[in-house]
Amino acid sequence: MDGEKKINMSEGVPLNSTEKPSDLGVHINTTFSIASSKKIKLLFVLNFLLSVICMVISCSIAFYYWNEMISMRRQLDMIKDHFIMQNLNQDRVMQSALVARPRPPGLVETREPRTRSFEDEEVPQKARKFYVEDLGEDMLLVDSKKKNASKDNSPVYDLTVLQRELVVAQFNGAVREFNLGTQSIMGPWVRDEEVSSKNSEDKIELTSNYVTIKEGGLYLVYAQVVYLTQSPNCYFIWARQAGKEPRLLTTCATGDDASKRPLNKSQMSCSVQTVARLYKGDIVNIAQREPNRTVWLRPGYSYFGFVKLSS
Incomplete structure (x- = not known):
């Protein structure tokens, strides 16, 4: 067995060999399969077009519902105005308890309001006074001297006080x-x-x-x-x-x-x-x-x- 050469099975070189081991070349395949640049550009364009189409569709749907909301709001406003007009017409038909009934034609007298302005600041001693006569919807200032106490109990107001200028x-x-x-x-x-x-x-x-x-x-x-x-x-x-x-x-x-x-x-x-x-x-x-x-x-x-x- 002395003449036999021992061989290292892992390297394939005899252990007692005097030959210089040769270098081993290792080659690794790093080539990957990559799509061409034209396909990438095409995919990018298709993706962009799809995004634009989705945006246009979304805006169209939003605009449609916005118009629907505006039309519904206008209809509600019209209905509200209609109810308000009906209530006003009903109020006009019903006579208010605060408005007196019109007097018979025989009792209505034609009277003209008389007012007097004082240029001086001092009020005369015999200042003329007026009272407010209720003639239904119209109010009339009448000289207090013409007031008939037996027929009317309207209060008398001294309007000369309102004509004074503040100091x-x-x-x-x-x-x-x-x-x-x-x-x-x-x-x-x-x-x-x-x-x-x-x-x-x-x-x-x-x-x-x-x-x-x-x-x-x-x-x-x-x-x-x-x-x-x-x-x-x-x-x-x-x-x-x-x-x-x-x-x-x-x-x-x-x-x-x-x-x-x-x-x-x-x-x-x-x-x-x-x-x-x-x-x-x-x-x-x-x-x-x-x-x-x-x-x-x-x-x-x-x-x-x-x-x-x-x-």
């Missing part, structure tokens, strides 16, 4: 920007001629920083003040008679400005209104609580006024 007096700030310093009374003010009623100075007299009431009554008092500050503010509206304690009509207060805006843009407004009974000779003014406050006393920013509601 309105409004005052705007007379300066653009003003630092009050240690001064507590706010002002100066100037009368707003466009808003104030005619001859309002005879009823409410202005004296720079305060006003004097010449005609007592129930007044609506309103005011607004614009501050140029970032600190809290408060003002009072006082009314006082000579030799008597002042009366506080109303007050207005603001908080502080916590924003980081510059001082020249830190405007804060404070507005208030109240209804108060003022007497002849009352002196009304606006008093600031905190000192060294800068206010914008200009039209449209700071103002106050009075509207007389009744005597």
Whole structure:
């Protein structure tokens, strides 16, 4: 067995062979079957066309149902209008209980309304009064002297009260920007001629920083003040008679400005209104609580006024 050559079965080369092993070449087939580029393009075009067709069909179906919904809505609106018209016709046929029955022809008198306008603000002592006569659907103003108390119990209304003009007096700030310093009374003010009623100075007299009431009554008092500050503010509206304690009509207060805006843009407004009974000779003014406050006393920013509601 010495002369025999041992052979490695896995490699096919004798173990005791002196020959140099030769290199083995390995070839791997990596060729795959791929469709041609023309087929790919054709499939892409077919897919795109199919998508477009589906989109067109979907839009057509949606448009069809949209038109159907619009037509149904129009039909419902027509039905609703029809029911409304029927209800209105039924209401016209039925006579309302609030409308009086027409009077017999023999009792109806031909009367003409008489009205009288007063150019002066004062009402004459013998002012003519009128009452409203019910003539069915028509209403007629008739002189109260012609009213027959035995036949008609209609109430008499004094229409001369409605012809009076309201007394309105409004005052705007007379300066653009003003630092009050240690001064507590706010002002100066100037009368707003466009808003104030005619001859309002005879009823409410202005004296720079305060006003004097010449005609007592129930007044609506309103005011607004614009501050140029970032600190809290408060003002009072006082009314006082000579030799008597002042009366506080109303007050207005603001908080502080916590924003980081510059001082020249830190405007804060404070507005208030109240209804108060003022007497002849009352002196009304606006008093600031905190000192060294800068206010914008200009039209449209700071103002106050009075509207007389009744005597």
